[in-house]
Amino acid sequence: MNMPDAPIIRPRRLRQSAALRRMVREHTLRLDQFIYPLFVDERLREPRPISSMPGQFQWPVSAMAAQAERIANLGIPAVLLFGLPETKDAQGSGAWSPTGGVQAATRAMKAAVPDLIVMTDVCLCEYTDHGHCGVLQTGRNGVTVANDATLELLAREALSHAEAGADVVAPSDMMDGRVGAIRAALDAGGFVDIPIMAYSAKYASAFYGPFREAAESAPQVGDRRTYQMDPANGREALREVALDVAEGADIIMVKPATLYLDVIARVRDQITLPIAAYHVSGEYAMLKAAAANGWLDERRATLEALTAIARAGADLIITYCAPDAVAWLREGD
Numbered sequence: 411m412n413m414p415d416a417p418i419i420r421p422r423r424l425r426q427s428a429a430l431r432r433m434v435r436e437h438t439l440r441l442d443q444f445i446y447p448l449f450v451d452e453r454l455r456e457p458r459p460i461s462s463m464p465g466q467f468q469w470p471v472s473a474m475a476a477q478a479e480r481i482a483n484l485g486i487p488a489v490l491l492f493g494l495p496e497t498k499d500a501q502g503s504g505a506w507s508p509t510g511g512v513q514a515a516t517r518a519m520k521a522a523v524p525d526l527i528v529m530t531d532v533c534l535c536e537y538t539d540h541g542h543c544g545v546l547q548t549g550r551n552g553v554t555v556a557n558d559a560t561l562e563l564l565a566r567e568a569l570s571h572a573e574a575g576a577d578v579v580a581p582s583d584m585m586d587g588r589v590g591a592i593r594a595a596l597d598a599g600g601f602v603d604i605p606i607m608a609y610s611a612k613y614a615s616a617f618y619g620p621f622r623e624a625a626e627s628a629p630q631v632g633d634r635r636t637y638q639m640d641p642a643n644g645r646e647a648l649r650e651v652a653l654d655v656a657e658g659a660d661i662i663m664v665k666p667a668t669l670y671l672d673v674i675a676r677v678r679d680q681i682t683l684p685i686a687a688y689h690v691s692g693e694y695a696m697l698k699a700a701a702a703n704g705w706l707d708e709r710r711a712t713l714e715a716l717t718a719i720a721r722a723g724a725d726l727i728i729t730y731c732a733p734d735a736v737a738w739l740r741e742g743d
């Protein structure tokens with residue numbers, strides 16, 4: 411037998427029992443790090459299932475107080491709200507209506523469970539009739555989203571969310587300068603203590619497909635590649651993050667999550683602010699579809715994906731899997 415001269419170094423020693431493995435485990439998912447996204451539809455009276463996101467619903471405003479209680483009872487500390495308005499227009503004016511779905515849901519949820527952290531997505535794509543994340547202009551590149559004209563509208567939307575009682579606002583539009591514009595509007599409105607969670611490194615991803623069914627926000631013409639990032643770019647994420655930090659963001663987000671673990675890790679190395687990662691609709695749909703076919707063990711695959719996101723350096727995880735994940739974590743392994 412050909413034994414090496416030196417004794418074999420044996421990493422397997424520390425994997426011999428579950429207790430030992432737990433003891434040397436580097437990352438453990440915590441209930442406190444989950445954020446659960448919810449869709450509120452002003453037009454609905456009954457919840458409506460989202461076919462490409464099994465287990466997720468569009469909710470009527472009237473259901474939101476009970477949802478707040480259900481989520482808080484599961485031990486999930488925070489929600490992220492998206493709104494579907496009664497009517498859409500070119501500007502997306504439903505976004506800053508004081509009686510809009512997100513505003514009404516925020517009031518209802520905070521009244522029902524004051525400790526639940528209500529975060530709101532700030533974007534216009536659910537509210538515009540053309541489905542883009544800002545207002546349109548026609549120029550030398552044809553029809554594009556007008557950056558600076560959109561900033562003012564996003565600021566109004568964020569302010570209306572804060573006025574409704576939102577604890578955190580989360581701009582997802584990817585316009586240049588929007589964190590600064592929203593910070594200024596919040597401060598001027600007396601909301602200096604409301605943090606901004608910025609979708610900083612948000613990629614133009616095919617994995618938002620199911621969300622666009624859920625939020626009815628697919629662009630009617632073109633796509634989002636003139637404002638969301640090119641999936642081929644890693645360094646550029648650091649530039650986007652640096653800008654949002656400079657403009658006053660309090661939490662930095664990378665989105666999607668599991669395909670962008672390298673980006674999460676690089677951002678982690680560069681900044682000291684908390685990092686959120688958005689495990690998006692397509693990442694959820696893939697797990698659900700494979701599990702439904704019996705091709706993956708749903709529990710193990712989901713917890714592995716979420717643990718990988720934490721290992722890469724995310725502090726907060728936004729995921730549609732939150733209710734399942736917290737139940738599994740309570741059961742232990």
Ligand code: PBG
Pocket residue numbers: 531533535543582583617618619620621622634689690691692
């Ligand atoms: C709005 C927004 C999107 C998502 C979050 N905010 C869709 C998009 O940019 O097209 C995607 C979330 C998901 O896929 O779960 N701009």
